[in-house]
Amino acid sequence: MMSTRRPAGALAAVLITAAATSVLSTPAHSAPPEATSKPPARAPVTCFATTCDGLDPIATHCVDDAVTIDDATVEGRIIRLRYSAECRAAWAQLWFGKPGDKAWVRAEDDDGNTVAKRIITVRPGDENSVYTLMVNDKDLRAHACAELPPDSNTACTFYY
Template sequence: MPSLPRRLGTTGAVMALAASGLLFGVASPASAATRCYGSTCDGLNPANTICANDARTIDTTWSGIELRYSPTCRAAWGRRAGGLNGGVDSLWVENENGQAYSVDVPSNASGNYFTAMVNDKDIWARACDSVGVDGGYNCTAKY
């Protein structure tokens, strides 16, 4: 059995290593996320950025499509959350400058589907979806 000073020394070394990780900043997933702002967010996946951290839903269509917005990033994207309207064929987000990103959604899909982001700094953006084969679509309010 190790002596008391040896056990205390080992415990102290382990604690020092743990503390050094705190002091020297071991990267967490949140801190490793990409930072962007306005136009530098164009085309990025919101889940891989800090933008998802403060995102809020601005508007929702009758078919359940959401316009999501990050005040930190000044970027927007479209999202279909959960098992909402299974008839959505395509989801897209667009902004006033004509930038748009889309994602196809299978008719039997469940779970979340979302688009890449568009710049929403001092311009409007909205999320839209096409519903069924009739060519109809609906959009959120512009924000």
């Protein structure tokens, strides 16, 4: 009596061929190649210059185009002056801070008068990095500083 069963090897070959064909074939409705190479759209910033003063750089999307202008170190901490050209605003970012450390950003006019200053104090449980709220930097200059207790050792960036 002849068997009507196919050998297991033949069945496996058919299944492998079917799987390879479905994996390697292009779907009928795939996106055109140029559509997949575009960068994702950025959210628009929500403030500019004076309207950014006192606001959060992340919430306003000013952080999206931000650059580090300068940084300084003091006792293992790094203070950075961050700047957004799109928002025309600046803020301080402190890395490796410890509870009680302070970071601030200060904006001043051409005569050296303080126009705005934003301060943050590192609290227990804060992550590796803290940052201040923003100051307007349009037609002003700003710098960032870190101050460490108990002796108030201080490091500052240059003005920008």
